[in-house]
Each structure stands twice: as C-alpha cells, then as structure tokens.
Amino acid sequence: MRGGKPDAGGPVDRELADLEKLVSPRLAPYPVREATAEESRRLAERVLLRAQAEEDAGLPKARLIRCKARVAPSLWTQVRLQMGTYGAGFWIISLALFALLVLASTGRPAVPGEQPANLFSLVFPGYVLASMTYGHLSGNRGMRLVESVTSFPPALIWLTRILIVAGMNIVLGLVGTGYLALTVRGVQPLPFLLQWLSAVFAVCGFVAWVLFHKGFRRALVAGLAVWAVTVGGQQGLLWTGFDWNGWVQGVWLLLGFALGVAAWRRGCKSMDVRQRPII
C-alpha cells in the first residue's frame, strides 16, 4: 500500500487498473458474486451431514483400522477358500470325466506282454490346462481385480487353483490306477503311475512357474508345449524301445515339482510392484 492522498486518474489508479486487468483472467473461475439461496441450502446440508458424520459411532475411525495387522491366510485356508470358488458343476463334471476315463481304460484289453495305452497321462495334464483356461475365460474380470488387490501376493491364488486341480487329478488318478491294476490284465501299477504322474507334475510345475513370471497366456502356451513334449516323448521312447523311459519320467516329475515349489516360494516372499496382476 502506498500512503499519501488519492490520485484520481493518476499513476496509482492506472497501476491498479493494470493490475486488475492482469489478474482478472486468473481470478475469473472463482466466485465473486453473492451466494444464492440454493447454494446456501447446499452448504447447510453439507455442514449437517458432516456434523452427523462426526457423531456417527457406526464407522470405525480410519486411523485405528490402519494399525490392525492383516493376517495372511495359511496354505490350507487358501486351498479351502479357493475350492469354494468352484461351483458344484465343476466337481460333478470332473468326476464324470474321470469315470469315463477309467471305463475307457478298462475297455482296452491289453495284449500279453505289452503295457495298455496310458490314457491318464494323455488326459490329466490336458484337464489341468482346460480347467485353468475355463476358469480364466468364464471368470469375471471384476472378481479377478478385487482378488488381486489384497495385501498378499495375488499369484498365490492362481497357484492354489493349479494345486487344487492337480491335487484332484492325483487323487482320482491314484484311485483309477489302483482300480486298473486290480481289474485289467497287464497293467504294471508303478510304471503306469509314474507315466501319468510325471506328465501332470511337469505341466503343473511349468505352468505355475511361467504364470508367476510371465502371465497367463504364456503359461498356457508353456503348459501346452510341455504336455505335447511329455506325451510325445513317452510314446517316442516306447516306440524306439529305449529303456530310459522311467528315468526320463522321473526327471520330468522332479523338474515339475521343483518348478512348482520355486514358484510358490517366490510367490510367498515377494510382491513386486511391476508384476502385472493375473487378470
């Protein structure tokens, strides 16, 4: 402020006019008029709402909640929870497929001295991939988003789902192997078991590992490739007459198991900000 007498039309007035011209565009968005009745009513409503909110004991205060520790679900809890996400239809169809598979296997009488064709090693890994794809395509994107935004690594949810499907296949496969060993002539339980078990472990292990590192699509491609290699390899080795089949299957089994464990351990430990959620 300048002191002294006012100078109408003088340099101070001109300066003020210039200043007003300069700042008026910047001040234009701000209200300079009197508040209307409607605006006053809205203001009063907001003040009342806020006052009510202050008194509202129904909502816990944010600060208190922030201090609460979140408890990560255990593996068993996670498995139980994720099993609940599959509807009854999934379990019924799985059992029906399994029954058909066992029937198809028993319906092929083995030639003496030859192993019957192992449909289990062909179907089970494919079933893992199919159920994974079905879960991804039929599931709701919104659900996948909310399941991803939790304090715990979202990849564990998908790894748990793979574990559930693989576990179900293994249990049903063991039952089926036992049944075939008892009813079908020529079935050697241990080589038969190793054959399909190695294919299931290899596919699940690779899928889990690639899923965690590269996302769903690449995991599916990797799973298909491993499925083809294991099944094709088994048939190729049988055809060439090499006696290494058991060793090769053992390697596949161990490799799949190791990859699955590695994926799980990495999933439990890290939560990388750059890791894109599996949606």
Added chain:
Amino acid sequence: MIILEDVRYIRGRFCLEISGSLGLGPGLVLVVGPNGAGKSTLLEVLATAAPPDDGEIRYDGQRLAGDLPGIRGRIGYLPAKLEPYGHMTPIRFLKYMAHLKGVDPGPEVERILGQMGLGPVRDVKIARLSRGMHQRLGIAQALLGFPDILFLDEPLIHLDSPERREVIRFLTRYACGRTVVAVSHELDEWDGVDTILWLEDGRPAFCGPPAVWTSGLSQAVWSGVVKPDRLARLDPARLLRCRREGQHVAVRLFAPECPEDGFRREAPTLEEAYVIRRWERGRPAGHSAV
C-alpha cells in the same frame, strides 16, 4: 492424500496421462467424464491393479515401490461390472473376501452386511439376487477392513432411487477423514462432494472443488416457462431440461445472455456445469433434455 506425479499408463491406443502433480482427497472425490475418457482405468491404476508405465503415485507419502502390501491393505476397491461367485451366498462371499484381505471374517462381515442392507438375503445364493443386491455386495466387499482409501467404479449403477440416496449418504459419512474416489455419471445425486475430477481423453480437464466447478463458466443457466410452439425456436443443443407443466413447458437452458423475457438466471448444478464445460470444449453435451 493421494498424489499422482507425471503418471502415464498406456494400453493399446489408449493413454492415461497425468502431467505434473495431481492431488486427490481427503474427502469425497467424484470422477466424471464421457465413456472412454479413462475413468475406470484411472481407478485401476489408483487401486494398484494396473501398474503405471511411468510416474509415481504416493498414498499419504507411501510409495508403491516401497510398500505395496501396506498400501493394498489400506485400499477398498469396487471395479466396474463386478460379478461375485453366483454359487456362493453373500455371507460366504464376504467371508471369502475377508480371508483374502486378511480381515477378521467374524463380526465385521456381519456388520457390513447389515450396513449394506444385505442381512435378509445373507444365506440366499448370489445368483438369485437382483443386480442391485449384487452392487451392494460389491460395495460391501470394498468396505471390508474399513479401508481409509476407497475406489468405487460406478457404485450407484443398478441401484434404485432410495438405495442411491442411502449409499450416497453412507459414502459421504465414510469420506470424513478418509479418501473416497467414486466414478459416477449421476453428478447431481451426490451431496457432499469435496473434489471433482473431470477426465477427457485420458487427461484431467479439471480438478477442484464444486464451487469452482460451477463458477467461471462462459455460459449462464436460465430457467423459464414457454409455450410448446416456442420451444422449437430454442437451440436444442443448449437445452438442459424440459418438463411439461399443463399447457406450458418449463425449460432450463444455458446461454451467455437472457434468452427471452421472463427467464430467470439460476445457479448451475454440478451436472449442468459439466454439460456447459463440455460444450465449451466443443464436445457434444451428452445430456438428456427430456
């Protein structure tokens, strides 16, 4: 407060770009904009469901790179078109989500069920519930753990009028001391909005309080009553609302000057200000003048 700094998120041809610094909250933040402007994408990025390609987001000073689990533990998120598992019941679904979030699945779940008016249907299969109930359930799962940051993508969709009022009242109360960011097309239904964020083509076109949103417009809002034959002479692009009243039609429109004798100047509502602001940018108003 959530601060976004030079955030860029590119998917295909779409680019969400926040140049400089943008602060959201505390309080109720309403995100508005036309379809495809990037509102849902912004919420996905804010909710940590989609990591930005560039830039940084800070949640009360916490950085994503430093404490992602901690930040996610403070976030509740309702994405668009959430469809909970149909074979579950609401109580089972909320307990499932509570376990995933590491929240006690006991009394809190019951309390949220009650608050969202889902108590009577707690044991009914979700597939049998109405779309409105699904939406309430979606909001309920976002509230698990009473997070101090809430992102809601169109929380009012599928809700009837009383339900909308109820949800808005609840969220307005909830926003005290917290940050609630909601995407909505129903601007005029929200009462206690603290900040409006307007997105156009993936970029913020406005971010500020409602008082600033409704002022500084090049056009004013006018209301008056006209005969039906005179309605045709008014520019339909400027009509905000028409309602038949007996032999006449009550009209609200925007114009720089009073369009006719008998018209009265009105304070623009949030939605009217949105229509005018879009018109100022040369975009179709996108409002329904019925």
